[in-house]
Amino acid sequence: MATRMKLKLKTVFVLYFMVSLMGLIYALMQLGQRCDCTEHNMPKDRTISRLRGELHRFQEQLRKSEATKQPQKQPAKPTIFVITPTYARLVQKAELTRLSQTFLNVPQLHWIVVEDSPHKTPLVTDLLVKSGLTHTHLHMPTAKDRKLQEGDPSWLKPRGVEQRNEGLRWLREDRRAQPGGDNQQGVVYFADDDNTYSLQIFEEMRSTERVSVWPVGLVGGMKYERPVVEGGKVVRFHTGWRPSRPFPMDMAGFAVSLKLILANQEACFDGDAPMGFLESSLLQGLVTMDELEPKADNCSKVLVWHTRTEKPKMKREEALQAQGLGSDRAVEV
């Protein structure tokens, strides 16, 4: 009995030992396998290190170019202050995105966005922060009786007046606090969020002394509207609609120097002006026609277009919403 038990114990013991040994070997194999995994990640690591190397190179280049630019930096480029009124509608994010992508190409640009809203919306706030532009975010609601209602034609009431005036007010207050007083260099441009701007127009307007003007494409029912230039001076305006206005041009067709804005603290847009006289209501108090500076090759090139965006068709969306199956509201459009 004792020997049989001993034998049994021995076999059990041997079995156990073999199993443990096999387990150990398996664990060691596991360790070996991890080595293979790290080899598998090598191409990714290599890519990452190459990208880091490139980034480092570009930063070196930037530092070198900044260093060489330093001595030439004295005549700093005048900043362009772009005032954009905006309001909430379906295509707002698309328009502002596109606009920010254009502005991102322009150096020394300060974007002043004024929302037609009683408070700042997160959509615009996030967009501005993500864009990486130098910006100021303001808001100013339009009074209800001055607002366009659903179904009103777009020309019935003037749009963006309160917002542009708020932009001017902030600009004046902000610049008063800056050193240099009224001798500050800068240009003020009113850019609506649905127009198209080429990059050259910003370089053209940077040299504005008082008020500069240029042609605007696809506006007023014409291929373009523009000031007619003779002998380097604006003599009249080529426009299809009410050419008898003091300044028959579109909001996107002129820029005012910051000095002029600061020197005339009361100059702003008049919301009560008749249709089409909005631009004149501001410019009348600032400049006369022969003081206008023609840009864009004596007003012969179209560098800005008065495009408009069609309202997206939401028939199916409305039908779905009536059934309670509308698109997820949590997704920002």
Place this chain on the structure above:
Amino acid sequence: MPKRRDIVAIILIVLPWTLLITVWHQSAITPLLSTRKDDRRDGRSNSQNAFALKDSCSLQNRDIVEVVRTEYVYSRPPPWSDVLPSIHVITPTYSRPVQKAELTRLANTLLHVPNLHWILVEDSQRTTTSVVRLLQETGLNYTHLNVETPRNYKVRGDTRDPRIPRGTIQRNLALRWLRETFSINSSQSGIVYFADDDNTYSLELFDEMRSTKKVSVWPVAFVGGLRYESPKVNKLGKVYGWKTVFDPRRPFAIDMAGFAVNLRLILSKPQAYFKLRGVKGGYQESSLLKELVTLSDLEPKAANCTKVGKQGTLHVLRPPESLEIFGCHDNLFLKSINCRLTANSLRFELI
């Protein structure tokens, strides 16, 4: 004596198991440790390489936040990188009053995308000088092609007739150019994207599509009469359907700008083109994609298709009366032109 032997036996049995358990325990922990170390390393280097962004909060007691960027590289377009895959953007375009405005706006967007190659295909008999000048002024890396749509395919009056595929011949020409220029054996990685000239694209979209292995998809806003259309993605990250109202039973119920294809896939299937004839409205994209990929191969982007990064917008002149004027003008222009079928367009008729 048996007691001692028993004890020795027990020890000899238990020892390997404890060794095993400790080794197993360690092997389970060390992968975690290594990844955590990597994150820490990455985090430090990121803060070193990040551009300085200073937040200067309001000067007075107003809640106006002014953000000033202290460093920005104004090199347009960005320098070519040897590591990033290039994105080939195919844009068909045709002459109309807003054409230059649209192309300008699109170029302003594309100037921010590194390693971008813009393939612009005009619907015209020969390349127009204004487009040539525009392309040269932008400084973008581009290829300028042109092919005229034969008269019987051209849009007649109603620009929104879905039965006539617009831009198809131009896109096919671009695909053919890619196949003739790049050989399948080259190591160049690339992504092909069809971008119409009247849409809006966010910059994150181009980052998302760069990692496309076969075909990637994402939601598109303001299309199909909805706030947005998107692919339906299940928990495993696979596309199993389409969240659209307009014919969701299409094989690929997606807008032209809602997907991107890896260049290698395009090169490996040289017979895959957009179908010209007999294509129902909305089935254009399916006519190409069904020859390239199956539903299960699609890669959803934009956080599993929950973020909208591309919108379709259309442009109208103001005031509405002017549309008629330009519309008549265009029709006159079409009638007066002698629309001869060129050799190129004939070839695409056969495809």
